[in-house]
Amino acid sequence: MRVRVTLEIEMKSAMSVGAGQLTESLVDKSIAKDVTRWPVIPASTVKGMLRSQCERLARSLGLHVCHAPKPASMCLGERRCIICALFGSPWHESKVVFSDLVLSEPRRVAPESLVVVRPGIAVSRRRRTVEEGRLFFTETVIGGLVFRGEIYAELDESEGGVSAEEASLDKRLGLLLFGLQTLAGFGGKGSSGLGWCAVTYKVYKDGVEIVDEELARILEEWQ
Numbered sequence: 001m002r003v004r005v006t007l008e009i010e011m012k013s014a015m016s017v018g019a020g021q022l023t024e025s026l027v028d029k030s031i032a033k034d035v036t037r038w039p040v041i042p043a044s045t046v047k048g049m050l051r052s053q054c055e056r057l058a059r060s061l062g063l064h065v066c067h068a069p070k071p072a073s074m075c076l077g078e079r080r081c082i083i084c085a086l087f088g089s090p091w092h093e094s095k096v097v098f099s100d101l102v103l104s105e106p107r108r109v110a111p112e113s114l115v116v117v118r119p120g121i122a123v124s125r126r127r128r129t130v131e132e133g134r135l136f137f138t139e140t141v142i143g144g145l146v147f148r149g150e151i152y153a154e155l156d157e158s159e160g161g162v163s164a165e166e167a168s169l170d171k172r173l174g175l176l177l178f179g180l181q182t183l184a185g186f187g188g189k190g191s192s193g194l195g196w197c198a199v200t201y202k203v204y205k206d207g208v209e210i211v212d213e214e215l216a217r218i219l220e221e222w223q
């Protein structure tokens with residue numbers, strides 16, 4: 001089964017999806033940007049968010065799920081949990097591939113006008129205390145922007161390693177779509193007020209768009 005999902009994320013608040021690497025910028029945490037300096041949500045960020053959301057859902061359904069991202073506590077060998085079967089592990093390739101999410105708006109302004117630097121006070125993660133006198137600067141992207149991207153999945157019935165119950169392709173697709181539906185935040189931590197978003201998507205199964213009724217049926221597979 002070949003699945004293509006077109007994804008649209010509307011940011012309801014400002015967000016700070018980090019570049020994940022040191023940049024030349026003067027701020028402490030820079031946002032991810034493309035080569036022409038427009039903000040992007042990197043494919044790896046989308047994948048990570050969706051994977052952890054699907055892990056949470058799978059556990060709530062009582063399924064066995066290994067503990068990513070530490071390789072030592074993840075599925076090893078031929079048997080694998082439904083999450084590794086979808087998103088891969090250090091030993092198995094991912095069946096789901098993501099594009100970066102890029103701005104959908106016409107770009108009439110300078111990219112810098114979409115970025116706001118917010119000061120904060122650095123908090124020691126370990127001790128959960130404020131580090132005295134230490135200001136922390138975070139780049140954020142203004143709210144209200146819409147990002148678009150795609151997800152591709154190649155789901156194969158004959159794939160070994162998962163239990164019979166988890167082998168159903170519609171069930172695996174359903175878990176993926178449940179994960180998307182329940183995705184509510186990007187690039188922010190709950191208490192910061194950053195990163196709230198609305199997710200909309202269209203799903204194409206072997207090139208044909210899935211209508212609402214079939215989508216509902218696929219999602220019900222797990223209930």
Ligand SMILES: [Zn+2]
Pocket residue numbers: 065066067074075080081082083084085089
């Ligand atoms: Zn696993």
